[in-house]
Each structure stands twice: as C-alpha cells, then as structure tokens.
Amino acid sequence: MNQLETLLEKHFSLSTFRKGQKEIIQDLLAGNDVLGVLPTGSGKSLCYQLPAKLLDGVVIVVSPLISLMIDQVKQLRANGFKEVVALNSFLDRSMKKKVLNNLQQYKLIYLSPEMLQNKFLIERLSRLHVSLFVVDEAHCISQWGHEFRPDYLKLASTIELLGHPTILALSATATPDVQQDIVKHLHAKKMIKHIYPMDRDNIAFAVEQFDHIDDKLNYLVDLLKNYPVPTMIYFSSRVWTEKAAEVLTSKLPHQRTAFYHGGMEQQDRILIQQQFMADQLDIVCCTSAFGMGIDKANIRLVVHFHLPTQLESFIQELGRAGRDGKSSVSLVLLAPNDDVLPKMLIDSELPDPSVIKPIIHHLQNQGQTVDNQVEVIMEHFNVNETQWRFLRYQLEKQGMIVDNQVITNVEKIEEVMKMIIDLIRRRKNYKQEKLDELLEWSVNKQCRRKGLFSSFQTTVGQPKYACCDVCDFRFTDWEPPIERKSEFSSLNWEEQLKQVMMQGD
Amino acid sequence: MFITVLLDCIRKINSERSISSIYHLLTGKRSAQTLQDAHLYQLENYFGIYKTITRDELASVIKQLERQKCIESNQNAETAQISVVGKGLLDDASIFLELTGFNGMKYENISSHLEQRLLLLIQTITNIEARNNRFVAIVEDVGTQQFVKEIYNTMKNRRREWLRGLFKEIHSFLRTIPQNQASIFVDRLTGYDQFGLSKEQLAQKYQVSKHDIAVTLQLIIHKLLTFLLNETKNSLYLSTLIKDYVEQTFITNSAAETLNLFQRGYNLEQIMSIRKLKESTIHDHLVEIAYADADFNIEPFVTKDSFVEIARVIDELDSRKLKVIKQHLNENYSYFQIRLVMAAMQSHHKRGSELS
Numbered sequence: 046m047n048q049l050e051t052l053l054e055k056h057f058s059l060s061t062f063r064k065g066q067k068e069i070i071q072d073l074l075a076g077n078d079v080l081g082v083l084p085t086g087s088g089k090s091l092c093y094q095l096p097a098k099l100l101d102g103v104v105i106v107v108s109p110l111i112s113l114m115i116d117q118v119k120q121l122r123a124n125g126f127k128e129v130v131a132l133n134s135f136l137d138r139s140m141k142k143k144v145l146n147n148l149q150q151y152k153l154i155y156l157s158p159e160m161l162q163n164k165f166l167i168e169r170l171s172r173l174h175v176s177l178f179v180v181d182e183a184h185c186i187s188q189w190g191h192e193f194r195p196d197y198l199k200l201a202s203t204i205e206l207l208g209h210p211t212i213l214a215l216s217a218t219a220t221p222d223v224q225q226d227i228v229k230h231l232h233a234k235k236m237i238k239h240i241y242p243m244d245r246d247n248i249a250f251a252v253e254q255f256d257h258i259d260d261k262l263n264y265l266v267d268l269l270k271n272y273p274v275p276t277m278i279y280f281s282s283r284v285w286t287e288k289a290a291e292v293l294t295s296k297l298p299h300q301r302t303a304f305y306h307g308g309m310e311q312q313d314r315i316l317i318q319q320q321f322m323a324d325q326l327d328i329v330c331c332t333s334a335f336g337m338g339i340d341k342a343n344i345r346l347v348v349h350f351h352l353p354t355q356l357e358s359f360i361q362e363l364g365r366a367g368r369d370g371k372s373s374v375s376l377v378l379l380a381p382n383d384d385v386l387p388k389m390l391i392d393s394e395l396p397d398p399s400v401i402k403p404i405i406h407h408l409q410n411q412g413q414t415v416d417n418q419v420e421v422i423m424e425h426f427n428v429n430e431t432q433w434r435f436l437r438y439q440l441e442k443q444g445m446i447v448d449n450q451v452i453t454n455v456e457k458i459e460e461v462m463k464m465i466i467d468l469i470r471r472r473k474n475y476k477q478e479k480l481d482e483l484l485e486w487s488v489n490k491q492c493r494r495k496g497l498f499s500s501f502q503t504t505v506g507q508p509k510y511a512c513c514d515v516c517d518f519r520f521t522d523w524e525p526p527i528e529r530k531s532e533f534s535s536l537n538w539e540e541q542l543k544q545v546m547m548q549g550d
Numbered sequence: 551m552f553i554t555v556l557l558d559c560i561r562k563i564n565s566e567r568s569i570s571s572i573y574h575l576l577t578g579k580r581s582a583q584t585l586q587d588a589h590l591y592q593l594e595n596y597f598g599i600y601k602t603i604t605r606d607e608l609a610s611v612i613k614q615l616e617r618q619k620c621i622e623s624n625q626n627a628e629t630a631q632i633s634v635v636g637k638g639l640l641d642d643a644s645i646f647l648e649l650t651g652f653n654g655m656k657y658e659n660i661s662s663h664l665e666q667r668l669l670l671l672i673q674t675i676t677n678i679e680a681r682n683n684r685f686v687a688i689v690e691d692v693g694t695q696q697f698v699k700e701i702y703n704t705m706k707n708r709r710r711e712w713l714r715g716l717f718k719e720i721h722s723f724l725r726t727i728p729q730n731q732a733s734i735f736v737d738r739l740t741g742y743d744q745f746g747l748s749k750e751q752l753a754q755k756y757q758v759s760k761h762d763i764a765v766t767l768q769l770i771i772h773k774l775l776t777f778l779l780n781e782t783k784n785s786l787y788l789s790t791l792i793k794d795y796v797e798q799t800f801i802t803n804s805a806a807e808t809l810n811l812f813q814r815g816y817n818l819e820q821i822m823s824i825r826k827l828k829e830s831t832i833h834d835h836l837v838e839i840a841y842a843d844a845d846f847n848i849e850p851f852v853t854k855d856s857f858v859e860i861a862r863v864i865d866e867l868d869s870r871k872l873k874v875i876k877q878h879l880n881e882n883y884s885y886f887q888i889r890l891v892m893a894a895m896q897s898h899h900k901r902g903s904e905l906s
C-alpha cells in the first residue's frame with residue numbers, strides 16, 4: 046500500500062482515495078497552489094483535512110456556509126479529530142475569547158468570510174505558522190458568480206498578511222470564466238488546476254410540463270406511490286414545503302414525509318436531517334437550506350418542484366442524488382408562471398436604485414458611523430441584508446464610505462450614484478440571463494445532460510443507466526433498488542421507552 | 551393547550567395590559583415590568599414557558615381566537631378581553647387542572663437545561679452502549695454538551711446500571727401524567743439508531759398545533775421538575791441532571807442593588823443619590839421586591855392602618871386599575887403606596903397557598 050493511503054487509513058479510517066483527492070493532496074504537500082473543481086459530494090474537504098493532519102502548523106479554511114462549517118466540525122469531532130474549531134459571528138463572546146487565546150492548539154481553523162474583517166483575529170493568526178490556506182466555495186470571489194461575496198475580495202491581502210501560505214481554492218461550480226477570476230483575485234498565477242467533470246453518470250434527467258401547479262402535486266403522488274425511494278423535493282418557499290408535506294403525508298400513508306426549512310428551530314432541523322440520514326424518513330420537502338452538509342448515499346430521486354435561479358445551484362442540488370453510484374433520477378416539474386418566484390428572488394438580492402440617494406443623504410445628515418445606522422437604514426428604507434451588504438461594499442469601494450463614515454462631497458455623490466445604478470442594472474441583467482439559461486434548458490428539447498454540463502466541461506461522459514427523457518429515459522423503465530423499510534412503529538409509550546432505553550425484557 | 555393558556559392570560563389581565571405583555575410573559579422577558587405583571591395578574595406559572603414563539607405567531611393565534619369569538623379585542627388589537635365563549639372553554643375543570651402543572655417563575659431557569667441534558671444524556675449512553683462512538687449530537691449547545699460529558703465520565707463503567715436507573719425513574723414519572731403526554735415525551739427521545747420527532751412531527755401525529763406541542767413539552771418538564779424536587783430520594787439518577795439547580799429569587803439586578811442598600815439602612819433619598827436614579831425607578835424596585843419576598847417590610851412606606859384600608863378597597867373593587875383604586879381612596883394615597891400594597895397582598899397570598 047502506498048504511503049498516503051496508509052495515512053488516510055490511519056487518520057480517517059478510509060481505505061482508498063476518491064477521484065482527484067490524491068492528486069490534489071500531493072500537489073499541496075509539495076507546496077503548490079491548487080484550484081480544485083470537483084462535483085459536490087466528491088470529497089473536497091478531505092483534500093485539506095488530511096493535509097491538516099500531516100503538515101506542521103495550522104490549516105485555515107474560509108467558508109461562507111456557516112451551517113456546513115458547523116456540521117463539518119461536528120462530524121470531525123465525532124470522528125476523533127479534536128483539534129478543530131469554527132470561528133463565526135454566532136460564537137458567543139466568552140467562547141470566542143477562549144478560542145482566540147488558544148489558537149495554537151488547533152490544526153484546522155474554519156472562518157466565515159466576515160471574520161476576515163476582524164483585524165485582531167488576523168493579527169493573532171499571523172503569529173501562527175499557517176501551512177495551508179483554503180478558500181472553500183471559491184466561486185464566491187467572482188463578481189459574476191451566482192454567490193458573490195464582497196468579503197472574498199479581501200482574501201488576497203489576508204493571504205499576504207499570513208506570509209503567503211500554500212493556497213487551495215475549491216469549488217463545485219466554476220465555469221472557465223469564474224476559474225480565471227479565482228486565479229486572478231487570489232494573486233496565484235502558478236495555481237495548478239484540477240478540474241473534474243461535473244456530470245454524474247448514474248443520474249438520469251427528466252422534465253415534466255403541467256398546465257397548473259396543483260397538477261405537479263398529483264403527479265408526484267402517483268410517482269412516489271410507485272417508487273417508494275428516498276426522495277428530496279426542492280421548493281423555493283417555506284410555505285410550499287409545509288403544504289406539500291401535508292398533501293403527501295395524507296395521500297401516501299405508507300411513506301414517511303417531513304418538511305424542512307430555515308424557519309424551523311435548530312433542534313428540529315437536526316432531528317429531521319438525522320432522521321432522513323438514518324432512513325427513518327423517506328421524503329423530505331425542503332428549501333435550499335436543506336442539503337448543505339447532507340451526505341446521504343442512497344437518495345434515489347431529487348425533484349425540483351420549483352427551479353432555483355441558476356444552473357449552478359441546480360446542479361449542486363440534484364447532485365445530492367445517488368452518491369452511492371446506483372441508478373438515480375433528477376426530475377424537474379414545470380408549470381406556467383414558474384419564473385415568477387425566481388425573478389422575485391433575483392430582485393430581492395439587489396437594492397432598488399431609487400433608495401440609494403436617500404440612504405446617502407440620511408447617512409450624511411446623521412453624522413454618525415455607518416455601523417450605527419445599519420438597523421435604521423434596513424428598517425427605514427426597506428432594504429434587506431443582502432442588498433445592504435452589496436450597497437455598503439460598493440460605497441466603500443467608490444470611496445464614499447471611509448473608515449465607517451460617509452464623506453460629504455456633493456459632486457462625487459452624483460457620479461457614484463450613476464455608477465452603482467448602472468452596476469445594479471448590469472447585475473440584474475446578468476442574473477436574469479442566468480435564470481433564462483436554466484429556464485431555456487428546461488424547455489429545450491435537446492439532450493438534457495449535454496445541455497447542463499457543456500458550459501463546464503468539453504465532453505460529457507456516457508451515462509451508466511439511462512441518459513434523459515429526451516434521449517432514452519422513461520420512468521416506466523426505471524428500476525431503482527428499493528430497500529425494505531422498517532415497519533411503522535405501533536408501540537405504546539411503555540414499550541417504546543423500553544426500546545429506546547435498551548431495556549429488553 | 552396553548553389556547554387555554556392564552557385565554558387564561560387574557561382573562562386574568564382583563565384588558566388592563568397589552569397583548570404584547572403576554573408575549574413578554576411567555577418568552578420570559580426579564581424586565582421589571584414583565585415580572586411585576588406576572589405577579590400582579592397571578593400569571594407567574596406561565597413565565598417563560600414558550601421562549602421561541604415569535605410576535606407574529608402570537609398575533610396570528612390571537613386573530614384566530616377572535617375569529618372563533620373566544621375573545622374581543624379593542625380597535626387596534628392592542629388589548630383583548632375574554633368572551634362568554636372563551637370563558638366556557640376555560641370552565642372545563644380538567645383543562646384547568648392541567649394548567650396548574652406549569653410553574654414558570656420557579657423553573658424558568660432550569661427547565662430547558664433539564665430537557666436538553668436529558669435528551670443528550672440518553673442519546674449518549676444508548677449510542678455508546680450500542681458501540682457507536684460516532685454519533686451526531688442532537689443538542690448543539692456547548693454548555694449542555696460539557697455538562698453531559700462530565701456526568702458521562704463519572705459513570706461510564708456503569709452504563710447498564712445507569713440506563714436501567716434512568717429508565718425506571720422516567721417510567722415511574724411518566725405513569726403520573728396523562729397517557730398522551732407520556733407518549734409525546736417518549737416520541738421526543740433520541741436513542742441509538744432512532745431519532746426523536748420534531749415539534750412539527752409531533753403536532754401532526756397528535757393532531758394538535760405546533761404551539762400546543764411546545765407548551766405541552768414544557769408542561770411535562772415542569773411536572774418532571776416537581777416530581778424530582780419532591781421525590782429526590784427516589785430519583786437519584788435523574789436528579790443529577792439538576793444538581794446545579796438553585797431556586798431563583800426573581801428580581802432584576804438593579805432591584806437587588808437597591809434592596810442591598812435598603813437593608814444596610816439607607817433611606818429612599820439616599821439610595822436615589824447614591825444610585826443616581828429617579829424616585830420612580832426606586833419605587834419600581836421596591837414594588838418588585840415586595841412581590842418577590844413576602845417578608846419584605848413595607849411599613850416605612852405604608853402604615854398598618856393604611857395597608858388595611860387600601861387592601862379593603864382593592865378587594866372590593868376586584869380590579870387592578872390603579873387609577874380607579876386611587877379615586878375610591880379619595881386620592882389619599884399615592885400610586886406607589888397602592889402598588890406596594892397590591893404586591894404585598896399578592897406575595898402573602900401566594901405564600902399562604904404554598905403552605906396550605
């Protein structure tokens with residue numbers, strides 16, 4: 046057995062590397078910067094977790110998905126990797142202090158992007174020997190990416206402050222343009238690219254058209270009656286997840302259905318997620334909040350009851366199907382006016398141009414720090430957090446906000462306003478195009494697999510089972526493995542208590 | 551269940567406080583006003599029993615009660631009054647008896663700890679007993695994890711014994727409460743390879759609202775606490791989960807500071823100048839203290855005779871509207887004095903019923 050494999054076995058109890066992992070780790074250990082583009086679920090995290098065990102010093106991971114980061118830390122701890130910590134704004138103050146004073150004891154430190162702003166933290170980190178700096182979800186650095194994060198643009202200077210450690214940038218959804226952006230913004234010209242195909246050969250694609258949105262539910266009921274397989278159904282609103290779960294539960298009494306969305310209490314979210322992982326649930330009706338950190342091998346069917354706002358998210362979500370390599374399906378349900386919700390979502394991501402001037406005036410009149418006014422502004426001008434983050438970043442970039450204070454140069458205001466309004470228009474257009482791309486894909490009568498993946502890779506592989514409904518796939522031919530479910534429990538509370546608490550008679 | 555709690559609150563408050571005071575009560579807001587209201591309207595048992603409810607959720611349940619004609623609210627829906635229909639719902643004696651199981655003011659600071667610790671402890675012992683050291687904790691709170699870890703370390707070689715002991719104690723407790731509550735409690739538990747049900751799932755299974763489940767779970771935990779405090783000797787295993795529990799005296803920090811000065815012999819003016827606070831604020835503190843402590847001596851502010859007179863009018867009027875009471879006393883007393891008497895009456899009354 047090769048030496049790296051021995052170490053993999055030793056530290057993670059895994060016997061073989063998955064595609065790409067070994068190559069990336071070898072490059073990193075040799076001190077090369079790496080850009081890794083691998084599909085979701087391919088095991089990207091291992092590419093820095095193993096080096097964290099092997100390298101002297103500390104590995105820093107910047108990740109925007111806080112829930113995912115917390116999940117990973119939990120998972121690592123559960124598996125015996127204890128020298129790991131996640132620093133984010135949710136950590137309470139005393140904990141944060143305790144962690145900051147003991148940074149040297151960790152081998153792996155996760156940071157949320159806003160923590161990069163924390164000068165004290167960066168100063169502390171710069172005293173450590175940072176062996177590897179990981180940028181997770183690296184596409185967020187690209188202004189044209191679907192999840193642009195202004196904080197990510199500070200990464201290059203952070204990396205410099207930390208004495209230029211080796212860089213690993215990871216993403217599951219980076220088109221060639223975005224890849225270029227990543228290399229540019231990280232100032233990492235010699236980055237070695239490891240790009241792996243996004244397409245998944247065990248997933249077949251299908252799209253169904255309906256005249257009315259209620260027909261979607263009826264169709265699903267019939268389909269799931271015939272295929273009682275582990276299923277995720279994506280919706281773009283919380284209300285819909287609840288409504289659909291109710292209908293499915295009453296129409297499919299032999300399958301266990303639940304809903305999941307970001308409005309639920311944390312503990313209930315954990316319970317639903319773990320029930321699904323443990324095959325205690327068959328169907329989850331969810332928003333995009335579900336799935337980050339979901340690593341269930343036998344999901345056979347991912348349904349999009351509503352489409353997300355771009356191909357990249359869609360690919361990420363359907364990619365949760367069939368991690369075990371067995372036959373799985375991605376199904377999209379379409380009805381008239383399906384584009385209304387995603388359009389609203391896009392609109393809500395950017396501020397209305399008409400509020401910009403009043404906001405600047407407000408800040409000037411108040412003569413206070415910008416931080417002090419955030420809540421007032423959000424409330425008074427009806428801007429949400431995403432919109433404010435965008436606006437503030439732009440105002441800082443244009444020199445309108447300096448050191449937390451608005452400047453009072455009248456001519457400049459007009460100029461900057463024009464710029465920002467123009468930018469908003471372009472961004473909206475861009476997002477609209479991204480949405481159109483996905484909508485077009487969904488109605489196009491060409492091979493769906495090729496349509497989805499051709500912008501990410503030059504060739505699309507041969508499917509292992511069926512391809513898509515345009516080429517060869519029919520549900521009637523689908524033969525997914527169907528696992529025997531445990532029976533519904535009908536124990537009374539005393540029997541059930543005995544069972545849970547392992548008190549056999 | 552939740553609706554009866556709300557109706558009980560609305561009946562007792564009787565339009566004298568806003569709906570949002572009920573929100574503060576249920577979510578356990580630690581403000582002088584909320585604590586005082588809880589005492590004043592004898593709603594101590596509901597203090598902090600539903601910390602996760604949002605204003606919007608409460609508003610929509612209130613609307614629903616209005617539609618069902620259980621309550622009538624004033625024009626801008628700030629206050630509400632119970633209707634005949636609503637009273638009818640509360641008249642059912644068995645429902646009313648259930649509500650007495652709540653003891654929010656006394657348990658508010660320990661109940662969620664007990665619940666979370668118990669859930670995590672059972673998950674931990676059963677998983678390790680099943681040789682599964684790699685499980686995802688269903689409780690994320692670091693403090694709870696720490697607590698359970700400490701307990702676990704003291705007993706890890708006696709896991710069987712502990713499982714058996716916990717089982718027996720939980721079993722005998724559950725036999726003291728209604729069947730469907732016992733069943734909800736057990737459905738919530740997470741063991742090895744079986745995760746507990748979420749609140750939404752419980753609501754669906756038992757055909758009640760999510761709010762009903764939330765307060766029912768609290769009710770069960772309050773009953774469990776009462777059980778443990780009464781039967782400590784017969785519940786040695788479960789009692790370790792509340793070993794750090796000390797009964798809280800419910801006054802705000804600021805009032806406690808005032809009390810401290812008062813006990814050291816300073817008078818009102820001196821306390822005002824030392825603490826740089828307005829007279830009305832010190833008054834608030836004193837009223838708060840009188841509610842919390844039946845032994846607090848109010849004679850420096852209200853003589854015995856005055857006390858008797860004010861108390862008689864309060865009883866006669868059966869109202870808590872200060873203005874009305876003051877008028878009936880021919881404006882002879884200040885608001886402060888009246889509030890103080892109300893507080894003293896209430897805390898005496900409460901102690902009386904606890905002793906009986």
Ligand SMILES: Nc1ncnc2c1ncn2[C@@H]1O[C@H](COP(=O)(O)OP(=O)(O)O)[C@@H](O)[C@H]1O
Pocket residue numbers: 059060061062063066083084085086087088089090091340
């Ligand atoms: N070499 C491997 N062998 C087996 N399982 C692996 C391997 N590498 C990663 N995994 C598992 O695959 C799952 C997905 O990994 P993760 O890093 O979360 O994927 P990604 O970040 O690419 O979506 C995890 O449960 C991880 O433990």
Ligand SMILES: [Zn+2]
Pocket residue numbers: 491492493494495512513514515516517
């Ligand atoms: Zn095809």
